[in-house]
Amino acid sequence: MENKKENKFISFWKRIFKRADEIMFPANIKCLGCGVDLPEKREIEFCDVCKKKIEYISEDKCCSLCGTSLKQKNICPHCQNNKREFDEARSVCKYNDFMASLIAKFKYHNHPYMSLTFGHMISQKFKELKYDVDLIVPVPITKKRMKQRGFNQAELIAKVFAKNVNLPLCCEIIEKQTETSHQADLDYEERQKNILGTFKVVNKKEVAGKNVLVIDDVFTTGATTSACAEVLKKAKAKHVYVLSVASTSYFDQKKPSKKVVKVSDFAS
Numbered sequence: 334m335e336n337k338k339e340n341k342f343i344s345f346w347k348r349i350f351k352r353a354d355e356i357m358f359p360a361n362i363k364c365l366g367c368g369v370d371l372p373e374k375r376e377i378e379f380c381d382v383c384k385k386k387i388e389y390i391s392e393d394k395c396c397s398l399c400g401t402s403l404k405q406k407n408i409c410p411h412c413q414n415n416k417r418e419f420d421e422a423r424s425v426c427k428y429n430d431f432m433a434s435l436i437a438k439f440k441y442h443n444h445p446y447m448s449l450t451f452g453h454m455i456s457q458k459f460k461e462l463k464y465d466v467d468l469i470v471p472v473p474i475t476k477k478r479m480k481q482r483g484f485n486q487a488e489l490i491a492k493v494f495a496k497n498v499n500l501p502l503c504c505e506i507i508e509k510q511t512e513t514s515h516q517a518d519l520d521y522e523e524r525q526k527n528i529l530g531t532f533k534v535v536n537k538k539e540v541a542g543k544n545v546l547v548i549d550d551v552f553t554t555g556a557t558t559s560a561c562a563e564v565l566k567k568a569k570a571k572h573v574y575v576l577s578v579a580s581t582s583y584f585d586q587k588k589p590s591k592k593v594v595k596v597s598d599f600a601s
């Protein structure tokens with residue numbers, strides 16, 4: 334009798350959790366870009382028209398260090414003038430108006446299910462890159478931000494990705510302890526200074542001797558991921574790679590580094 338009661342109790346809660354999951358991640362058969370019905374369920378949920386709005390960054394037309402889009406393979410002025418702590422960073426596509434509106438909807442208007450599409454997008458890119466990775470780590474957000482938003486966008490994307498590529502995911506390795514506000518108004522050096530000390534590796538044992546892949550939604554100046562890489566390297570990570578969904582073009586950034594030299598060869 335007691336057992337029967339217990340089973341009923343468990344199945345009740347299982348139903349509740351399943352329902353909560355369905356609300357968070359509905360079986361979407363609409364295009365994430367324009368809302369048109371899709372003929373079938375797709376991993377990357379875009380119609381044929383919206384698919385064309387994604388500007389993929391190819392390996393032969395990007396900065397070989399930070400992955401920003403360039404006319405041809407080169408080292409972008411940003412990487413020439415600033416120390417990058419990661420070994421290599423890549424992004425799936427350009428952060429154009431289409432991607433900016435999608436990511437804003439995902440992050441600020443509470444659409445966590447969009448992480449499925451973004452996770453599949455970075456999985457495709459990862460298969461092209463063939464990085465030797467031991468561990469996946471999403472860029473953390475502060476506890477305060479987590480409370481406000483309800484989820485960490487990088488963590489949701491990383492979860493889908495880790496499952497796809499069958500690699501271990503560790504969300505409790507780096508902590509972001511303080512908020513870095515108004516990053517968008519700062520140049521790279523100011524961002525670096527602002528972000529310095531906000532990240533802390535709380536589980537050093539997990540990282541030592543490993544190749545770590547850091548996941549983020551948007552790569553802008555790279556100051557955030559470079560700071561993550563810095564603390565990971567201090568914790569003895571062997572290599573640190575970065576993979577993001579979208580990357581702002583070096584030339585789209587409001588206030589690039591003051592040290593910039595020649596840019597004529599690089600505009601994309």
Ligand SMILES: [Zn+2]
Pocket residue numbers: 364365366367368369379380381382383384
């Ligand atoms: Zn569409």
Ligand SMILES: [Zn+2]
Pocket residue numbers: 396397398399400401408409410411412413
């Ligand atoms: Zn670069």
